[in-house]
Amino acid sequence: MRTIEMSFLPDVKVPCDVCHGARFNAETLAVSWRGKSIGDVLKMEIDEAVEFFGSMPSIAHPLQLLKDVGLGYLTLGQPSPTLSGGEAQRIKLVTELSKVRDDIGKRGNKAPHTLYVLDEPTVGLHMADVERLIKVLHRLVDGGHSVVVIEHDLDVIAEADWVIDLGPEGGVKGGAVVGECTPEALVGNARSHTGAALRAVLARG
Numbered sequence: 001m002r003t004i005e006m007s008f009l010p011d012v013k014v015p016c017d018v019c020h021g022a023r024f025n026a027e028t029l030a031v032s033w034r035g036k037s038i039g040d041v042l043k044m045e046i047d048e049a050v051e052f053f054g055s056m057p058s059i060a061h062p063l064q065l066l067k068d069v070g071l072g073y074l075t076l077g078q079p080s081p082t083l084s085g086g087e088a089q090r091i092k093l094v095t096e097l098s099k100v101r102d103d104i105g106k107r108g109n110k111a112p113h114t115l116y117v118l119d120e121p122t123v124g125l126h127m128a129d130v131e132r133l134i135k136v137l138h139r140l141v142d143g144g145h146s147v148v149v150i151e152h153d154l155d156v157i158a159e160a161d162w163v164i165d166l167g168p169e170g171g172v173k174g175g176a177v178v179g180e181c182t183p184e185a186l187v188g189n190a191r192s193h194t195g196a197a198l199r200a201v202l203a204r205g
Contacts, residue, residue: 023077042077049076065094069136070129086123093118093136115146122153134159157194158183158201165194 001013001021015021022029022039029037034052036044044052046066053059066072069090074083083091096116118137122130134156137147141161149156157163165179168191179189184202186195 042075044076045072046074046076047072062094062098065097065136066091068132069094070125070132084124085119086121086125089118089121090133093121093140097136097139113144113146115148116140117148117150119150120152121149122151122156127155130155154194154197154201158198163194165189165192167191167193169193 002016004012004014006012019025019029019039022037023042024038029039031037032040036052041049041052046063050060050063050067050072053063066074071087071090071094074087080088093116096114121133125133130153137149137156138159140147149160151157160183163179163181163183163186164177165186167174167176167178178192179186179195181189183198186192187199187202189195
């Protein structure tokens, strides 16, 4: 992309008139693999790329992890400034999951204990993608790591081993620790609005 300065107006980005947004010169784009140039690959969504690179585990595995955390709709060439905070967090999470696999492969044992702190990673996610993210978080815990999640999503809270509930209300009427317990025990806390809302979630699970 080329940036055109507009003096008193915001800058405007337009596709390069040489590569037309493909990022490479004609000679590079003339090289193809399985019928696609590097420009075509970068336009590919992760969902499609998982299958395209299926025969190459070192590429397909991290792509599958990205799909598992609900990022299958992103393109391989997605510019990082266009990512939301939640998307960026999940990409970092995938990076860590890939390291865990690499460490196991190299040393034959589990990776060192790591503490992960996530700030509302479910923001903007469809319910099905929230379920995928929960499975990924369980994989980290099952691998011997600790995961702290700041979250309002009841499905995530219901899956936690331990909940620290702040309240009892919002704003100036909040900030106190209402409960420190399992999700099941929080349901019985009369001061906890979270516990009252969790009752139906736990009942269906």
